[in-house]
Amino acid sequence: MRLVQGRVRIPTGPLVGFAGLLVLLVVLAAVTGLGVAGWVTGVVCGAGLAELLARAMAHHRRDGLGPADRVTLSRAVLACGVAALTADSFGSPAPVAILVALATVGLFLDGVDGKVARRTGTVSAFGARFDMEADAFLILVLSVYVGRTAGWWVLAIGAARYLFVAASWALPWLRGSLPPRYWAKVVAAIQGITLTAVMADFLPDAVTTVVLLIALGLLAESFGRQIWGLWRQAGSPPGTRAAVASALAVLLLWAALLVPDHTGSLSAAAFLRIPLEGLVFVVLVCVLPSRLARILAVIGGVLVGVLLVLRLLDRGFYFAFDRAFHPVYDAAYVGSALGLLSDSIGRVGAIAVFIGVGVLCLALLALLPLSALRVTRLVTRHRRPTLRIVAVLAVIAIVPALTGIGPQPVRRVPSASAARLATEVGEDLRDQHEFDRALEQDPFRDTPGNELLTGLKGKDVLLVFVESYGRTALDSPVVGSALEAGDRRLQQAGFSSRSGFLTSPTFGGISWLAHSTLQSGLWVNNQQRYDHLVTLDRVTLADAFGRAGWRTVADVPSNNEDWSVAKTYYHYDMVYDRRNVGYAGPSFSYASMPDQYTLAAFQRLELEKPNRAPVMAELDLVSSHTPWAPLPRMVDWSQVGDGSVFDQMPAEGDSPEDVWRQPDQVKAAYAQSIAYSLDALTSFVQQLHDRNLVLVVLGDHQPASIVSGNGASHDVPVSIIAADPKVTARVANWGWQPGLRPAADAPVSPMDTFRDRFLTTYAH
Known part of the structure; x- marks a missing residue:
């Protein structure tokens, strides 16, 4: 049925769709307060939908819409509603529940229109194209919404269909048709489901990235297969496919050779240089016999793959720990890294990240030798022109550097990285x-x-040990206020303190290296040293106190399994962990309990015992452990109990996913966590009323470079706190300054000097 206005015949379907969209926008305005941006976007999308649908109906000579087409039109209207809410979300908080509901209904109807068409015998090319474009538009809108938080690279998912159409304008063979593929429909559905799940914001960030990358990979495979099929169907010129494959092989090797180490930026400019190793490889292939050239290609490809993986690991280690990756002993951290990631994003997310990294590494190690072999075959068939090209590229690469008007090419080439790795x-x-x-x-x-x-x-x-309490923390006004408040509490309780800095052997994590360095008086800066140390009988601070008659205790609140080294190396009389301190409250990401509970439980289990020996204890305060969210609040010490008072706090605080979306939020959360740990500790001393208490309080390492910045020191604050003035007077000649906050010019000593200095100072 059509309406007639003079000579203009307007199909009713598009008008009904536009009217339905206006009704939807009115409902959304009443429920969510849809703004101007939402109204404009919704109306423009609706008008565009009506116009394009009318043109398509005219092109296919359709007088009206069939039953399945009406379902598809409903999906398109819902997609326009999602677009309106998405546009509005750039200026005000988005109604996520309504967005998810609209998208979910649209995705559900995607499985309905095809069945309706088949049951009613109304399957048509028009309906199939309408269905495909409705899918594509909803996916585009969802990718715009998700791209704001997950990264704008997600737009590649939504733009893929439209880029394909744009390419077909320049490449007519892309306009061909292939038999329908069920897998293509499945992949399209996966895109919508994935984007909707991410929009619902219930997945950890790491899992979100992994599932989006998987979805994008599936989409690339689907479009790639379609393009390949259309190309073959069109009859590609002889050798064209081989030329494209060879070009891709060259580009992959080129990029792999130019990925910089931690000193370089992963910018486009980094890949515009000429890799000298690549030129040397090509020359060798030209002069060697074919068999030797192929052997060289395989070996060279594997080496390039290994070096690439090592350089990527190197960049990751500098980001996290401010040091290079050491192949000899850093593989031992895999288990610890998996555990830490599990505490932050969940076990499933951590495993997904590790699987993704493993698949990427294996793919590189497989594709690079294959690419080298393809380049070798190409070079051996065209030796003379290849050598000419190499000569030109060599001149372009070397002459500017020799004349002083270009970069030094040898500084960052992979062979230099390989030499550094071999040296390491x-x-x-x-x-x-x-x-x-x-x-x-x-x-x-x-x-x-x-x-x-x-x-x-x-x-x-x-x-x-206050987790991640580094020199960087002192730059925060929040931490500064906590230190000032702590000084006041200590003074009111009759305590004084002196502070300085120690240089930690580690950065950003791997706390046990700092603990063992302080206790043993040895520089334990890697896992190899640590593993060897704990098999020996080196005198630790805990050993010294034990020999002198103290009861020795370790309190490691986030441990949930036996720590054998505590007995075999440190020789503690008692070890407390997550399982034996009576805690019945919630975890706070990595921290299995708040620091306030750790201190309260230690007071109850050790300090309040009658007729006891003096206690020496190492206590780990872990509320300031990454990811620094959610964070507990201080409660009255009389209310701590079994920890159930903290039950509601994780839900009330920020989630790690929210905090880690912006570096500034990460820094703020870090400062708040350090302030909390310091508040808990100084409040504990104030309420304990034990004038025989002495504390050595220090950080184990600086926070990761996302907080500390690139090139930050490894310094951590250290304080000695006591009510007895004779205790703090003994360290006056160390140059440490009064109060909890050392000045920027306070003395700095390597952490491994503390044991001998401490034992000597308090020996008599």
């Missing part, structure tokens, strides 16, 4: 021998207990 491997192997020599020297190995720590006799001594 040699140094890592020699490192064990140097560490063995340091182990032989221990001035306190044979010191009897009655000559140790007599200056602290009768005192309870707490060695408190």
